[in-house]
Amino acid sequence: MTWMYEGDVRLDRVHLLVAILLTWVTLGLYPAYWIYSRRGAFNAxxxxxxxxxxxxxxxxxxxxSLVFAVLGRSADLATGVLDGLMSLVGGVIMIVVSFRFRENLRSWxxxxxxxxxAADSVAKSGLMTFLFGPxxxxxxxxxxxxAGLL
Incomplete structure (x- = not known):
C-alpha cells in the first residue's frame, strides 16, 4: 500500500548547533518539545x-523529571525510582517516535x-536515529x- 500525502507539511530549518544548544540550555527538554511540536507535520x-x-x-x-531534580525530591528512594522510571519510559517513547518520524520522512x-x-539517503542509519533521535x-x-525537496 502506498501512502498518499495529504495536507500541508511545514517543517522549519533549525541549524543543528542551535538545536544542540537548545537541548543543553533547556536541560534536555528541547528534543521532547521538538517531537511534540512536529508530530502533526510528520503525521501528514x-x-x-x-x-x-x-x-x-x-x-x-x-x-x-526536571521539577524533581530542581526540588531535590530524588533524594527519597521512592521518588528517585519514580523519576528514573519516568526518564526511562520517556526516553523509550522518544526513540519509538523518532523511528516513526524517520519512516514517514523517508516515505514522503x-x-x-x-x-x-534520494529516499535511501534520507536518515538511512537506524543506529544514528537510535542514538540522536530528533x-x-x-x-x-x-x-x-x-536541496529544495522539502
Missing amino acids: MGPRRVDDLLGIAPLGMAIL VRERERSPL LYIQYHINRLKD
Missing part, C-alpha cells in the same frame, strides 16, 4: 502516526523524488530543505 507525511499521548508523554515526563521523499537514491531527523530535514 506518511503512514506511521504518532497519536497525542505519544507526542505529549516525553515532554510531560521530562518536565516532571520516496513519493516525491523519482530517484531511489537531532538526527532535524539534520535530514535541513538537508532536504537545502
Whole structure:
C-alpha cells in the first residue's frame, strides 16, 4: 500500500548547533518539545502516526523529571525510582517516535523524488536515529530543505 500525502507539511530549518544548544540550555527538554511540536507535520507525511499521548508523554515526563531534580525530591528512594522510571519510559517513547518520524520522512521523499537514491539517503542509519533521535531527523530535514525537496 502506498501512502498518499495529504495536507500541508511545514517543517522549519533549525541549524543543528542551535538545536544542540537548545537541548543543553533547556536541560534536555528541547528534543521532547521538538517531537511534540512536529508530530502533526510528520503525521501528514506518511503512514506511521504518532497519536497525542505519544507526542505529549516525553515532554510531560521530562518536565516532571526536571521539577524533581530542581526540588531535590530524588533524594527519597521512592521518588528517585519514580523519576528514573519516568526518564526511562520517556526516553523509550522518544526513540519509538523518532523511528516513526524517520519512516514517514523517508516515505514522503520516496513519493516525491523519482530517484531511489534520494529516499535511501534520507536518515538511512537506524543506529544514528537510535542514538540522536530528533537531532538526527532535524539534520535530514535541513538537508532536504537545502536541496529544495522539502
